């Protein structure tokens with residue numbers, strides 16, 4: 001064995017030695033992020049925030065100070081930084097805002113960081129990271145908004161316009177950028193190649209006031225001499241069919257584009273090529289496209305070479321300049337782009353009783369099909385998409401309502417053809433194919449999964465395959481419904497940013513993926529679309545009441561997204577700036593409720609969805625599950641006022657905090673007077689009523705225990721079933737497990753009959769269903785008017801799986817997992833559970849097993865954080881870490897008994913705790 005290996009082995013065996021206080025090896029710095037992104041191109045935050053991770057194999061590693069420096073190039077970082085913090089005493093490694101000289105449009109900046117650990121030992125400077133600014137001011141846009149002169153009837157879908165131009169590159173290019181946006185969707189090509197890997201650009205926002213542009217590095221696409229650029233457009237959300245009643249043209253009735261390619265030559269000269277009146281317009285093979293409709297594509301109409309130099313565009317029409325279209329609405333994306341992230345191969349080809357040829361993808365997914373086909377020109381292949389087969393095994397599309405989600409491809413002939421739709425997505429597991437020139441073969445269809453590319457950060461697993469499938473279904477529902485905005489469902493004629501769905505699922509979403517940027521973007525639209533009276537439209541961006549000053553807004557539990565989502569993001573990512581930015585919007589919403597509730601502080605007005613889709617009883621021996629809407633509204637009023645109070649305190653707005661605390665106390669009092677009997681019975685004797693009263697801490701202490709007992713009794717009395725809808729479900733298990741009814745919470749989790757989380761799993765679900773019984777026990781289907789099989793709301797139980805079953809949770813007092821709470825609660829017959837989370841500070845893990853009468857709990861605490869590890873059912877003397885007495889273990893700061901648990905305070909590192917299992 002070589003000496004170096006021996007040393008490595010020795011280090012591994014010694015593990016955490018020497019202890020934290022002694023000087024060990026300084027940490028290394030990794031994952032440098034600017035505004036949540038690694039090396040982002042084209043941002044517009046004027047004071048971007050820097051975050052980094054410390055990485056170390058030692059235990060108890062903390063940062064005691066840091067230094068950041070920023071420069072105009074890598075070599076200048078050491079020599080001539082434009083800004084440096086100097087050594088700052090701080091243990092914070094996230095969200096440090098740049099505060100140097102004003103950042104300039106288009107410029108790339110480099111930064112790096114070094115830190116000092118707890119022993120005062122300095123790390124090396126990190127590897128440099130960079131960020132590049134986009135266009136910060138409307139005046140940076142020389143390009144003009146353009147649109148084809150010839151305009152089709154806006155009342156109907158029409159062929160996708162193509163826009164093209166050419167330009168000459170006269171010398172060697174050092175770098176080139178394209179800045180692009182559109183009214184409608186766009187795809188950009190330069191010299192015959194699609195630029196970038198993003199889909200559904202420029203994304204979906206409150207277009208009137210916020211329209212994203214993308215920045216692309218096109219350096220490698222340019223050649224000396226003539227170059228060509230082309231933009232194709234699709235109706236998308238902006239102009240296409242959206243919501244119901246054939247509603248179109250919500251934000252505008254004319255497609256358009258703006259683009260500028262800026263070239264910097266090696267000799268320092270700069271050149272700009274921009275959209276303007278010299279561009280030409282035509283149409284091509286996309287005869288129509290729509291988010292719901294699908295796409296009709298005739299390959300015989302392709303214009304080969306239209307984005308290459310040398311193409312003859314004689315016969316193309318003119319464009320006009322859209323003088324009234326604003327440029328000051330253009331913003332850089334805060335969230336991740338939509339991309340293709342996975343491919344799914346079909347499992348089998350089915351011949352249905354009706355004779356359809358159907359590919360089974362084996363997974364309900366969102367995206368599109370890549371079709372491979374070979375046949376004569378003019379052959380028309382049709383792809384229809386559905387989520388399920390009906391009880392007879394036939395292709396079932398009734399639940400799609402008016403969304404055709406049908407793709408039609410007409411072959412050009414002459415050899416193998418491969419086609420993917422451009423401006424539409426489909427929600428499907430099954431694909432019915434007709435018109436193929438020969439017998440269908442499995443390799444002709446590939447499912448392409450498309451969604452906002454939020455990095456998946458979380459994993460959760462147990463010893464129970466059904467619960468694991470539930471977790472996978474939650475993740476698939478998240479994939480399918482995070483498509484630039486958080487949507488309710490991805491298949492029927494809806495696919496809208498329903499606020500209620502987003503708020504109930506946000507906490508779970510933040511376990512599964514890094515959704516900080518995704519929700520930061522959406523919350524910008526929430527604030528932008530808020531009604532003047534402070535109420536919030538039901539969907540954001542506002543496709544349902546766009547342009548109306550009021551109406552279609554202000555539903556309890558839905559509009560509360562404006563308060564709940566920022567708070568949830570703050571907890572998971574520690575983002576105070578987001579709270580600051582949303583503050584006015586949150587305050588306006590609480591103000592709206594206050595005005596509605598009046599002096600009585602009981603909210604009785606307005607239209608509400610209530611505890612949406614709660615169990616509708618048909619049993620005479622069950623009292624029912626419909627919760628009074630006034631109760632729900634007043635409960636959420638109190639909850640949002642309370643959250644806003646906490647946020648005001650975080651932001652140091654002490655006057656507001658004081659006033660909100662008083663308001664919340666008044667609402668609670670009113671709630672108790674109006675909805676709670678002196679003995680603690682609620683006006684609505686439903687699971688949801690008790691859950692919310694407990695979870696939102698509305699009841700006085702003496703009534704809490706008996707409210708919890710009533711809740712548990714209700715569940716048990718209904719043979720261990722839940723009856724909650726959208727508003728009660730997210731808090732159900734947590735409320736039970738926090739109130740001494742862990743066994744009841746597990747009873748619900750492991751329940752396999754309707755209504756329950758596992759019932760759909762036993763029916764073969766591969767995503768979360770909208771209804772507890774989308775497919776009924778007898779195989780018949782729920783009301784097709786509303787029966788989505790990909791709806792994440794009930795997947796909100798995911799947060800409980802991570803935080804209680806596996807026991808990986810956060811402490812609101814030290815958000816972003818700066819202080820981690822590891823507190824697993826084994827139960828439900830499980831013999832193991834584990835959760836892993838890539839947090840802002842690094843990887844956290846909590847994994848327990850029960851084996852041979854012993855509980856083993858393996859924990860990872862990232863550097864620069866600390867954790868309280870609660871070992872359930874343990875006695876201090878019996879707890880070991882790494883085989884030795886727990887109190888002696890390096891990294892362990894203290895050990896104490898708390899009830900029937902032992903709580904160990906630890907610094908960073910990997911730990912393995914064991915103790916005899918509780919009986």
Ligand code: BGC
Pocket residue numbers: 488489494498500501609612786
């Ligand atoms: C959507 C929901 C939404 C609801 C409002 C439905 O059509 O699909 O998920 O929250 O309307 O109650």
